[in-house]
Amino acid sequence: MAVWNDERLERIVAKLLRAGVLLSAAVVLLGGICHLAAHAAEPVAYRKFQPAEASYRSVSGITGAVARADCRAVIQLGLVLLIATPVARVAFSLVAFAFERDRTYVFVTLVVLAVLLYSLIFSH
């Protein structure tokens, strides 16, 4: 079995990031084309703030709307996937540092991941 070292860690992190970014971009593009196909000629400005509809404001709402083939929800799903890439990166680093038996960095990464998940889940 190959040894866990920083170089191997970095190669995997790079692949993980590329996959996450490409996947989220593909989903956003799909939703975007579908959204534009229906609304391309309508006027738009976003001058006045109206909070996005409730179904676009939570992961469960978004997945529910995607199931109803809602184009804007597909965009939102892609954006959620994008937001998840740094989280996945930190989570993967934690696993890698654990394999390297680097206790200091397992602790450091655990703190970062805990704060990240806490603010993602409980801040609203």
Add this chain to the structure above:
Amino acid sequence: MTTLEFTLVVFLISAVAGFLGALTGLGGGVVVTPALTLLLGVDLRYAIGASLVSVIATSSGAAAAYVREGYSNIRIGMFLEVATTPGALIGAFLATRTPTSALPVIFGLMLLQAAWQSSRQDPDEAANAAPDILATRLKFDSSYPTSGGQRPYHVGRVKTGFGLMFGAGAISGLLGIGSGALKVIAMDQAMRIPFKVSTTTSNFMIGVTAAASAGVYLSRGYIEPGLTMPVMLGVLSGSILGARLLIVARTRVLRWIFGVVVGLMALEMIFSGIRGRI
């Protein structure tokens, strides 16, 4: 404007934002927020939501290249992130209690000075830091690729850098600005980390910091899919190009671009502070 025209304009602006954001380690928000609000008259809350997504897009889009090439130092980034995040939370908490417009003006002037200093320094003349016991223990010292092959570097003044990162987080939370500029300046000026390592490591950190606040903005409805879609796709394309350029660009050019972008950001802050908009 029709939806199609608006989408194309936002895509182009965002591509420029992603390009500059990846090149400087500042993230795409520096360009996206003022462009959307001042140029297109978009409501600030939509712009903030889009800007947050643009920071994550810059970070993740450019990171694949930076990590693969071995520029960004994940240990330094992870360690300093421990200081930035609580700083940002405290800053955001204080933001509701400090109504003064003097703060952005004072801070803008400081940033202006720092931008001037960062842009002037000649990287080849700058002596690398002396080995620091703490940096050695934390395994910060590493090497990065240059035109003359891998070049090893030491990291200095870890404690000062850690303190500055806390301050960077607090000020970004307080003023609602991206913390990338302060992160790069702290790593470059205080810790004496090579410029390309500083900007690419900042690029990693801003993505993590932005992801932490993404939940709040999503649940408040600030992330508008129709507006954020071209921002995300544009910033991503721009950041991938910016990352390619950083790898081949000379450090002196990168410092100059960084100085100009941070200088403009500081001026914008000073003016909006004077006009009492913050």
